[in-house]
Amino acid sequence: MLFLIEYDRGGGELVLFEKFDESNRRNAEEARLELELRLNRLGIGHEVVLLEAATESDLRQTHRRYFETLTELSRPQS
Amino acid sequence: MTKTQIDRLGERLKMGQATPEDLRMLDEFRRSFFPVYEKVILTIEEQLKLKTTGRPAKSTTSISDKLNRESIRLTQIQDITGCRVIVSNISEQEKVVAELSRIFPKVTVIDRRTTPSNGYRAVHVVVESQGRLIEIQIRTSLQHLWAEVSEKFADVTDPAIKYGKGSQEVRTVLNGMSELVASVELDEQRFEGAPPKNPSSVLHGLGGEPEGIREKVRKLLESTIKRLALDKE
Numbered sequence: 117m118l119f120l121i122e123y124d125r126g127g128g129e130l131v132l133f134e135k136f137d138e139s140n141r142r143n144a145e146e147a148r149l150e151l152e153l154r155l156n157r158l159g160i161g162h163e164v165v166l167l168e169a170a171t172e173s174d175l176r177q178t179h180r181r182y183f184e185t186l187t188e189l190s191r192p193q194s
Numbered sequence: 195m196t197k198t199q200i201d202r203l204g205e206r207l208k209m210g211q212a213t214p215e216d217l218r219m220l221d222e223f224r225r226s227f228f229p230v231y232e233k234v235i236l237t238i239e240e241q242l243k244l245k246t247t248g249r250p251a252k253s254t255t256s257i258s259d260k261l262n263r264e265s266i267r268l269t270q271i272q273d274i275t276g277c278r279v280i281v282s283n284i285s286e287q288e289k290v291v292a293e294l295s296r297i298f299p300k301v302t303v304i305d306r307r308t309t310p311s312n313g314y315r316a317v318h319v320v321v322e323s324q325g326r327l328i329e330i331q332i333r334t335s336l337q338h339l340w341a342e343v344s345e346k347f348a349d350v351t352d353p354a355i356k357y358g359k360g361s362q363e364v365r366t367v368l369n370g371m372s373e374l375v376a377s378v379e380l381d382e383q384r385f386e387g388a389p390p391k392n393p394s395s396v397l398h399g400l401g402g403e404p405e406g407i408r409e410k411v412r413k414l415l416e417s418t419i420k421r422l423a424l425d426k427e
Binding site (some may be wrong): 153170175 | 214245247248250255256264278342343345351356361
């Protein structure tokens with residue numbers, strides 16, 4: 117699965133999280149570009165990234181920073 | 195796109211002057227890595243039976259930051275595309291690195307366990323294929339935990355922390371934890387499969403059992419976060 121992420125680094129917060137099937141790769145890439153263009157137009161410097169993992173749960177383990185606060189990061193994962 | 199055009203694009207990104215046309219051009223450049231990226235990911239998953247989280251394209255903000263931080267050109271960045279693999283311990287990490295070096299003909303191994311980058315420990319294997327570089331990050335679960343916490347500290351306090359600047363207090367804490375992780379993992383490797391008869395000071399001090407040690411590392415992190423009152427909860 118593909119995951120489009122908009123992340124506000126300074127605030128440490130996830131702003132947008134969108135999922136795409138593997139068969140929709142082209143749409144996911146287009147959505148990423150459109151989001152970057154929109155944020156650029158608005159002068160918003162958020163991080164925009166497209167990631168892919170077998171499941172959302174896998175993604176949440178390998179890229180915890182996008183989803184968790186510092187306190188949550190320090191807690192054991194279930 | 196020629197190499198010169200791409201590097202000129204890099205200069206504009208560095209200056210923070212990206213136009214919509216620049217973003218489209220960067221997008222085209224990043225997408226040109228996809229065939230090789232896909233091949234590398236499939237090889238890792240099929241031959242090594244490892245789970246990966248792929249990043250088909252480095253974010254524009256990360257590219258701009260890197261161009262500003264290091265004196266390199268856009269065409270020289272070696273992690274435009276890549277993936278991350280998390281393994282349980284050092285022994286497994288070494289096995290994966292050896293397998294990757296065997297499977298791919300052209301690799302560069304960057305061992306950040308022996309030469310940590312501001313506390314960051316991991317092994318990066320950079321695969322070269324068809325003139326493109328793909329970076330594979332191999333982290334143990336503890337190295338990964340440290341990296342995630344360090345990144346988050348940098349996000350919510352000061353991005354410079356990741357690069358050895360910013361708050362001395364936070365850097366001291368993170369460096370101390372990085373060294374602790376390294377000591378614990380070294381001892382785990384040394385005494386793999388059997389409890390140590392003569393535990394080193396680190397293992398002894400932390401309780402001796404790998405799982406117990408991990409819990410204690412996590413507790414240390416939690417108390418640090420509370421002490422520095424950095425969370426927004």
